[in-house]
Amino acid sequence: MNRARNISQLAACVFSFLAASSSVAAASATPVSIPTFEPPAAGALFNSALAPDPPDRVHLKNGQSLEGFVLYEDRQSLVIRINNREKEIDMSEVESVDSLQRKRALFLEQHLRLPSSSTGAFLDLARYCMTSGLVAEARLMMLIVLNLDPDNEQAHEALEHRKQDTSYRAMVAGRWYRWSEVLERSKDWNQAWEFNSSHYSMRSNLPMADAVNATLDLERFYQQYYLELQESLRLFEFEEPLKARIHFDSKSFPKLQQNRAAYYDRSNDSLVVDASQTFARPLIIHEATHQLLELTVRERGAVASSIPAWLSEGLAEYFSNAITGPAGRARFDTRRHAIARIYLHAHAEEPFSLDRILNLEVGDFWGSADIDLMYAQAYTLVHFCLQGENQRFREPMLEYMSKVYAGKGTSSLFKKIVTKRSDDFEAEWTQYVKKLAGGR
Secondary structure, eight states, rough: OOOOOOOOTTHHHHHHHHHOOOOOSSSSOOOOOOOOOOOOSSTTSSSOOOOOOOOOOEEEEEEEEEEEEEEEEEEEEEEEEETEEEEEEEGEEEEEEEEHHHHHHHHHHHHHHOOOHHOOOOOOOHHHHHHOOOHHHHHHHHHHHHHHHHOHHHHHHTTOEETTTTEEEEEEEEEEHHHHHHHHHTTTTTGGGEESSSSSEEEOOHHHHHHHHHHHHHHHHHHHHHHHHHHHHHHOOSSSEEEEEESSSSTOOOOOOOOOSSSEETTTTEEEOOSSOOHHHHHHHHHHHHHHHHHHHHTTTOOOGGGGGHHHHHHHHHHTTEEETTTTSEEEOOOOOOOOHHHHHHHHSSSSOOOHTTTTTHHHHHOOHHHHHHHHHHHHHHHHHHHHHTTTOOOOOHHHHHHHHTOOOOHHHHHHHHHSSSHHHHHHHHHHHHHHHHHO
16 A cells, blocks of 8 residues: 555644754653654645655665665564565665654553653653654644643644634634634534544544544554564555544444444444443454454455454454553553453353354354354454463464465364364363363
8 A cells, every 4th residue: 555644734833843842841740751853944844734754764784775665574574665666675684774663663652651641741752753753643642732731832833723812723624713612512523533643544523532542542452453463464554544433422423233332334444433322442442453354354455255254253352352551551461361251151051163153154243142152252262272272373373364364264274274283172272261261
């Protein structure tokens, strides 16, 4: 995907702000500790609202430097796209890498360490983002500052808000409104928040802080998905943000016949969530897993219908039950166990056989009377294969998933690759679940 992302209109103004401000006035005593960068001259980097990301740079040991977009990097090799052509380089030839992916990882790590009420720390981190080309993340940090301090002059000016009398005004749909009015108007889906992170395009009428935190949690989920699977499945980076639509009112939420509170809309590749009753992060991550799984499979050239239903639902449960930490600072521990799912499987009078689970269809997870048990067993099967028995089945499971990404994820192939590692795989799976549930 060789596509330039739309860069926020605040870019030139924020760079001007950063260049003019040699230091942020501390609003709290503990600023974030991050590398210092010399910002460019005011307005020097972006001249319009539509500008490409600054190029990644790969410096080779032979003195050559390459500019493009780093699509993939592991311990052995790196793939960079240069003028629509992909070039793979052995890491033994690489001196250093200056990429958005590495800067983004540093941003996410530093954000976890920030004092939650420190406006000065968030402003410092916004400066790092802007000097690193992470314009979308800079805007999110500025919005966090305004949530902490609605009258913060530096954040308002960075976001190109105008001060009139004693209050700041922001432009919405061609008109200027007081910031307090913007916050109120955003409750209407037609005036909902719209902002990006590196990998997500968010539209939401949640309260501003919740919308920002949901965006950051999705970004952290994307990072976890790639940490877990990228090297084994050779997943390339997305250059275009994935669409997320989170509704704070049920009236604006486009309902399905199955009356689901969240779903992945394949018609426009959007994650759609009804958060009017409860704002459940696991629900969002569950559907975000479907979205990312299907889009990465399609990017590989396979069709989404080739993804086994048990794997899609089990993997969605695997990631959604791994989330911990406060809003906006999600952490993922995929070794964790979803106790409710495990108990349901362990104590089922007639659990489904392995053959039945492997041959489930998407529709089975919508209308079946035993839908909860299906979800439970899909989850325990994925968890068992990736984490159980000291990860004994992890390597063959990832090998099987690579076949899924090639459009060949049949149940017979699962048995050929995964279950052959055990004399009685199904019995071991059952025993694993019962042991976790406290039984034998």
